[in-house]
Amino acid sequence: MKLKIAVLPGDGIGPEVTEQAVKALNAIAAEFDHKFKFKYADVGAIAIDKTGDPLPEDTLDLCESCDAILFGAIGDPKYDNDPSAKIRPEQGLLRLRKTLKLFANIRPLTVYEQLLDKSPLKKEIITGTDIIIYRELTGGIYFGDKTLSDDGDYASDLCAYSRHEIERIAHLAFKAAQNRKKKVTLVDKANVLESSRLWRKVVTEIGKQYKDITLDFMFIDNAAMQMVLNPTQFDVILTGNMFGDIISDEASVIGGSIGLLASASIGDKYAMFEPIHGSYPQAKGKQIANPIASILSAAMLLEHFDLYDEADLIKKAVAKSIELNITTPDLNKSHGQITTTLVGNFVEDFIYNPSDSNMNFQNIHLGQSTII
Numbered sequence: 001m002k003l004k005i006a007v008l009p010g011d012g013i014g015p016e017v018t019e020q021a022v023k024a025l026n027a028i029a030a031e032f033d034h035k036f037k038f039k040y041a042d043v044g045a046i047a048i049d050k051t052g053d054p055l056p057e058d059t060l061d062l063c064e065s066c067d068a069i070l071f072g073a074i075g076d077p078k079y080d081n082d083p084s085a086k087i088r089p090e091q092g093l094l095r096l097r098k099t100l101k102l103f104a105n106i107r108p109l110t111v112y113e114q115l116l117d118k119s120p121l122k123k124e125i126i127t128g129t130d131i132i133i134y135r136e137l138t139g140g141i142y143f144g145d146k147t148l149s150d151d152g153d154y155a156s157d158l159c160a161y162s163r164h165e166i167e168r169i170a171h172l173a174f175k176a177a178q179n180r181k182k183k184v185t186l187v188d189k190a191n192v193l194e195s196s197r198l199w200r201k202v203v204t205e206i207g208k209q210y211k212d213i214t215l216d217f218m219f220i221d222n223a224a225m226q227m228v229l230n231p232t233q234f235d236v237i238l239t240g241n242m243f244g245d246i247i248s249d250e251a252s253v254i255g256g257s258i259g260l261l262a263s264a265s266i267g268d269k270y271a272m273f274e275p276i277h278g279s280y281p282q283a284k285g286k287q288i289a290n291p292i293a294s295i296l297s298a299a300m301l302l303e304h305f306d307l308y309d310e311a312d313l314i315k316k317a318v319a320k321s322i323e324l325n326i327t328t329p330d331l332n333k334s335h336g337q338i339t340t341t342l343v344g345n346f347v348e349d350f351i352y353n354p355s356d357s358n359m360n361f362q363n364i365h366l367g368q369s370t371i372i
């Protein structure tokens, strides 16, 4: 298959983790005889520094001309600490999602047996957790009208949803549940918010078309508690933009590190693949950032094009790296020397030689691998 992929490394650790994902994709292309062409462009704080715009026109044009987008991370502390900044890196990502109509953000939580004790939660609570979050990505409070009064003392953000926006992601969530444990939990705040009551009404109607699926409802505050109290009760979580943002960071704790969680942002025409983590500016350039979320986002990209064997090989490589404890310091306090690049090298090497991975591991430790 021929694919033209836009790579938007972005800010902070974005470039170093994205580099590992591209290495994995290049290895897949070589092994499976695909042609992947990568085209790079700026987004976020780095784009503001260069052009004054977090999403320069060239970047958007490139994304629109590619088959898929691989996104790194966005954000810079100099904007976080300046609430009056009119131009912000995050606007780049939000505009990209909105312009390309990437309405469904799909965030799977995979729990690796070997990492159960890395979670701050008890092993007996989290064992067997397998959740996928369907987060609406182009509506809700993120995109509703915003106001700030002239004197700067009053501000508002409108949370608005239309039936259509709810329907299209609800269908995706129900379909996903059909291939899983057949349960959808709608997370909302329908006891308070009118927009949440519309979600309940529309999702209930759509649920009737999926007779094999159990539909559950949960208020966001309770869901936040249930996520750490009894996460195995969840299968597919369907929710709006803001609740999905928050609950997915919380869910990542179960897996041991937010650095493991990948996502796919899908629309009718375009698709973007992005780790759920942020730009982690404190780690930039230090080679301590976990590249697995980015590498697994590359696997989701392959699945999007029905390249399942290819995606499985990446997932196997990741599972092996975890099994062999070839992980960055977020998961591996005793092995400070396992760098971002080293994890990427292992995954790349595994793709080329899956059966020699133990030997590769030895080589990586001895610094003898030809690819280091």
Ligand code: IPM
Binding pocket: 074, 075, 090, 093, 094, 245, 276, 278
């Ligand atoms: C995410 C991020 C973004 C979001 C930020 C960077 C705008 O937190 O992808 O989860 O809030 O959607």
Ligand code: MN
Binding pocket: 245, 246, 249, 276
């Ligand atoms: Mn987030």
